[in-house]
Amino acid sequence: MKGRMQIDKIGEFALIERLARILPKVPKGVLGIGDDTAVLPFSKDKHLLFTTDMMAQDVHFTMRMDPEGIGHKALACNISDIAAMGGKPTYAVVSIAMPAKTDVKFIEGVYKGLARTAKAFKVSIVGGDSIKADKIIINVALLGEVSKKHLVMRSGAQPGDWVFVSGPLGGSFNSGHHLSFTPCVKEAQFLIKNFKPSAMMDISDGLPGDLNHILRSSGVGVKLWPEAVPVYRGCTYEQALGDGEDYELLFTLSPKKAVKLMQWQIKKHVFMFYPIGEIIADKKQRVNVKSFTHY
Amino acid sequence: MKGRMQIDKIGEFALIERLARILPKVPKGVLGIGDDTAVLPFSKDKHLLFTTDMMAQDVHFTMRMDPEGIGHKALACNISDIAAMGGKPTYAVVSIAMPAKTDVKFIEGVYKGLARTAKAFKVSIVGGDSIKADKIIINVALLGEVSKKHLVMRSGAQPGDWVFVSGPLGGSFNSGHHLSFTPCVKEAQFLIKNFKPSAMMDISDGLPGDLNHILRSSGVGVKLWPEAVPVYRGCTYEQALGDGEDYELLFTLSPKKAVKLMQWQIKKHVFMFYPIGEIIADKKQRVNVKSFTHY
Numbered sequence: 153m154k155g156r157m158q159i160d161k162i163g164e165f166a167l168i169e170r171l172a173r174i175l176p177k178v179p180k181g182v183l184g185i186g187d188d189t190a191v192l193p194f195s196k197d198k199h200l201l202f203t204t205d206m207m208a209q210d211v212h213f214t215m216r217m218d219p220e221g222i223g224h225k226a227l228a229c230n231i232s233d234i235a236a237m238g239g240k241p242t243y244a245v246v247s248i249a250m251p252a253k254t255d256v257k258f259i260e261g262v263y264k265g266l267a268r269t270a271k272a273f274k275v276s277i278v279g280g281d282s283i284k285a286d287k288i289i290i291n292v293a294l295l296g297e298v299s300k301k302h303l304v305m306r307s308g309a310q311p312g313d314w315v316f317v318s319g320p321l322g323g324s325f326n327s328g329h330h331l332s333f334t335p336c337v338k339e340a341q342f343l344i345k346n347f348k349p350s351a352m353m354d355i356s357d358g359l360p361g362d363l364n365h366i367l368r369s370s371g372v373g374v375k376l377w378p379e380a381v382p383v384y385r386g387c388t389y390e391q392a393l394g395d396g397e398d399y400e401l402l403f404t405l406s407p408k409k410a411v412k413l414m415q416w417q418i419k420k421h422v423f424m425f426y427p428i429g430e431i432i433a434d435k436k437q438r439v440n441v442k443s444f445t446h447y
Numbered sequence: 448m449k450g451r452m453q454i455d456k457i458g459e460f461a462l463i464e465r466l467a468r469i470l471p472k473v474p475k476g477v478l479g480i481g482d483d484t485a486v487l488p489f490s491k492d493k494h495l496l497f498t499t500d501m502m503a504q505d506v507h508f509t510m511r512m513d514p515e516g517i518g519h520k521a522l523a524c525n526i527s528d529i530a531a532m533g534g535k536p537t538y539a540v541v542s543i544a545m546p547a548k549t550d551v552k553f554i555e556g557v558y559k560g561l562a563r564t565a566k567a568f569k570v571s572i573v574g575g576d577s578i579k580a581d582k583i584i585i586n587v588a589l590l591g592e593v594s595k596k597h598l599v600m601r602s603g604a605q606p607g608d609w610v611f612v613s614g615p616l617g618g619s620f621n622s623g624h625h626l627s628f629t630p631c632v633k634e635a636q637f638l639i640k641n642f643k644p645s646a647m648m649d650i651s652d653g654l655p656g657d658l659n660h661i662l663r664s665s666g667v668g669v670k671l672w673p674e675a676v677p678v679y680r681g682c683t684y685e686q687a688l689g690d691g692e693d694y695e696l697l698f699t700l701s702p703k704k705a706v707k708l709m710q711w712q713i714k715k716h717v718f719m720f721y722p723i724g725e726i727i728a729d730k731k732q733r734v735n736v737k738s739f740t741h742y
Contacts, residue, residue, distance in 0.1 A: 159554065160547035164577060167551065171577075174558040178571045182538075190573035192538055192590075195490065202573060204588055206542035208580040243477075243487055247501035247586050252455035256462065259454065263469040276473045278485035278497060282459060282466075285503040286582055291542050293499055293588030295487075 186369065187306050188233040188353050189296065199303055201296035203233040209287040213331070219258050221331025222290070223265025229356065230294035231273050232335035232399040236354040237305070238344045239298035240337065241275045246292050249285035262290065273337060302344045304403070309351040309370035314410035315429040316349075318401040321359055322387030322394075329384070330397040339401055339424070347413050349403035358396035360439040363429075366404065373437030376429040404431055481664065482601050483528040483648050484591065494598055496591035498528040504582040508626070514553050516626025517585070518560025524651065525589035526568050527630035527694045531649040532600070533639045534593035535632065536570045541587050544580035557585065568632060597639045599698070604646040604665035609705035610724040613696035616654055617682035617689075624679070625692040634696055634719070642708045644698035653691035655734040658724075661699065668732030671724040699726055 159167055168185070178184035183191035189203035205226070207213060213222045227244060234241045246266060250259060270277050275294070309315075318339050324330040336354070343349055351370055355362045359381065367374055383392040405413060410427065417423050454462055463480070473479035478486035484498035500521070502508060508517045522539060529536045541561060545554060565572050570589070604610075613634050619625040631649070638644055646665055650657045654676065662669055678687040700708060705722065712718055 157551045158547065159545060159549050159551055162551060167554070168577060170551070170555065171558045171575075174555060175562050175572045176566050178573055182571060182573060184571065184573040185575065190538065190540065192573065200495075202538060202540055202588075202590065204540040204542050204574060204576050204586070206544055206576045206578050206584075206586060208544050208578055208584075210581075211579050243485065243497060245485065245497055245499040245588055247499050249501055249503050249584055250454060252453065254454050256452045256454055256457060256465070259462070260465065260469060263466045267470050271471050276477060276479065277470045278473055278477060278479040278487065279499060280466075280480065281499050281501045281586075282463060283501050283503055284506050285584060286505075287580065289501075289503075289544055289580060289584045291499070291501060291576075291586040291588075293497075293540055293542075293586075295497065295590075 183305070188236040191237070191303065194297065198297050198299055201234050201237055201239045201298055203230055204291060204293040205229045205233070206289065206291040208289050215258070217331060219261025220265035220268065221328070223262035224269045225331050226290045226292045227266050227269045227275065227294070228333060228335045229399060230292050231275070231337060232354040234294060234296035235335050235337040235340040236352050236401060237298055238302040238340060238352070239296040241273055241294055241296045243295045244270065244275050244277050244292055246277055246280040246290070248280070249283045249289040251286060252284055254288065273335070304344065304349050304352040306351050306353050306366045306369035309366050309372050309404040309431045310406070311372055311431050311433040312407050313350050313404040313431040314407065314427050315363065315374060315431060316403050316405060316425045316427055317355070317359070317382065318425055319398070320382040320384040320392070321355065321398045321400060322384040322392035324395055324397040327384070327386065333399045335399060336401045343403065347405055347409045349405055352401060352403035355398045355400050355402050356396060359393050359402070362402055363439050366402065367435070367438055371435060373432045373434040374429050374439060375432050375437065376439055380426065380428045382426045478600070483531040486532070486598065489592065493592050493594055496529050496532055496534045496593055498525055499586060499588040500525045500528070501584065501586040503584050510553070513626060514556025515560030515563065516623070518557035519564045520626050521585045521587045522561050522564045522570065523628060523630045524694060525587050526570070526632060527649040529589060529591035530630050530632040530635040531647050531696060532593055533597040533635060533647070534591040536568055536589055536591045538590045539565065539570050539572050539587055541572055541575040541585070542577070543575070544578045544584040546581060547579055549583065568630070599639065599644050599647040601646050601648050601661045601664035604661050604667050604699040604726045605701070606667055606726050606728040607702050608645050608699040608726040609702065609722050610658065610669060610726060611698050611700060611720045611722050612650070612654070612677065613720055615677040615679040615687070616650065616693045616695060617679040617687035619690055619692040622679070622681065628694045630694060631696045638698065642700055642704045644700055647696060647698035650693045650695050650697050651691060654688050654697065657697055659733050661697065662733055666730060668727045668729040669724050669734060670727050670732065671734055675721065675723045677721045
């Protein structure tokens with residue numbers, strides 16, 4: 153009998169790889185584990201998107217935080233995943249575990265936050281589950297739709313492409329931004345219709361790790377322009393790279409489209425998409441991952 | 448400021464009603480909270496079904512139980528919900544919260560159970576999330592499909608209909624049946640194609656409470672034949688009514704179909720669908736709910 157091995161010894165990504173190997177292969181025409189959302193057959197013109205996100209008390213939120221913000225976050229981080237595939241969210245189910253002694257008003261606050269964000273993004277909350285547990289755990293599973301021609305995955309980055317991020321990074325947890333951020337559905341739709349990215353995802357674990365997901369999926373490397381990374385006000389550079397929970401879009405554009413996007417920003421007097429590096433062929437050139445993950 | 452009110456003071460069903468009121472109304476053509484699964488638009492002939500179920504360590508399972516059984520249960524109780532609508536399961540996403548010190552082999556066992564049941568019921572597990580928490584919590588969200596003509600809801604029971612249950616009840620948690628039960632997809636498909644029930648659901652919280660869901664949704668009452676309730680071997684009558692987690696089908700049939708089903712059982716020398724009562728018009732005739740719920 154082999155010895156006991158603890159999860160914190162192997163890390164979250166290694167665990168996910170081990171678990172994914174146990175599961176049966178998905179059928180042809182289905183994109184399973186490995187992108188922001190699963191991509192499922194739907195209709196002639198559309199794919200169905202399916203994603204889920206779980207949050208735990210004292211890990212992703214505390215009982216001192218605004219319950220409406222917590223409800224918002226639980227749904228919005230899923231909406232962010234749908235947006236990053238080029239899709240629009242549609243239907244959600246919400247599960248909540250809570251101690252028997254929880255204040256009803258707190259849970260109602262969480263649901264008010266869920267309701268507000270659902271309304272704002274035209275999501276219908278159509279079901280759920282509630283159970284007893286020692287601490288509050290919230291899980292949202294969200295469906296979305298995407299036109300086949302609008303689908304963007306992590307795997308399309310090409311050498312020469314520029315890497316962009318849709319906003320400043322860092323300090324999201326400490327500043328409260330993680331409870332109030334707006335998922336980038338509009339930004340993603342704008343990009344897809346005008347400058348369709350070759351690869352896209354949202355930043356939840358932190359720029360370095362998430363950019364490496366794109367590199368690994370696309371079989372490429374990156375030359376990061378580290379000083380170009382936009383840093384959130386009041387944050388250090390290290391926080392911008394290490395904190396995570398930014399829920400900004402991270403995407404790659406062909407050089408031609410990159411220039412057009414920069415020209416558009418100049419013309420419109422806005423700067424909302426920040427170029428932060430260039431994709432290169434050398435796969436070994438990954439980003440040095442800082443220690444921030446939920447494990 | 449109003450006083451603090453705890454969840455265990457108002458109960459699970461009252462809480463769900465309060466929370467459901469907070470959420471925005473679902474669009475026309477969508478069935479939201481209140482049945483085994485949500486029913487969503489899909490194609491000309493089919494509805495999409497969407498459901499979720501959460502399980503907590505020391506509430507729905509313990510660390511001494513077989514991890515493969517736990518994985519099985521997490522998926523199978525969702526499959527049971529899809530079956531009870533007349534549907535077949537298709538795609539699932541799985542979230543798991545776990546302490547950093549959890550044995551990797553335990554989690555792998557859970558996933559082996561998930562994988563085995565997914566394979567047996569042709570479900571693809573296409574995504575998930577894993578987070579840190581003090582105890583293990585597993586959430587599965589499951590999609591399914593149902594032909595429009597096969598959809599069965601809780602709301603169709605008519606006075607005169609007979610009430611049936613698909614198997615003996617009771618002792619599921621103590622006997623380990625809750626870790627190894629087979630969700631009644633075959634049974635539900637058989638019924639729908641041959642004796643389409645007027646209402647159907649699966650028994651998860653216990654016969655009395657679940658039958659009352661059908662009564663409430665259908666606006667009817669029941670005359671239960673309590674001694675006809677099939678009791679699982681080794682169980683008391685009280686356990687059969689109070690334990691829950693049976694995952695048998697509870698359904699109603701018109702008197703004509705009820706007789707045909709009984710004739711079919713006699714002809715085939717099988718007795719798998721047990722008549723346990725009759726639907727009556729008097730709404731006040733509900734089942735006296737025992738105290739078993741997860742709250």
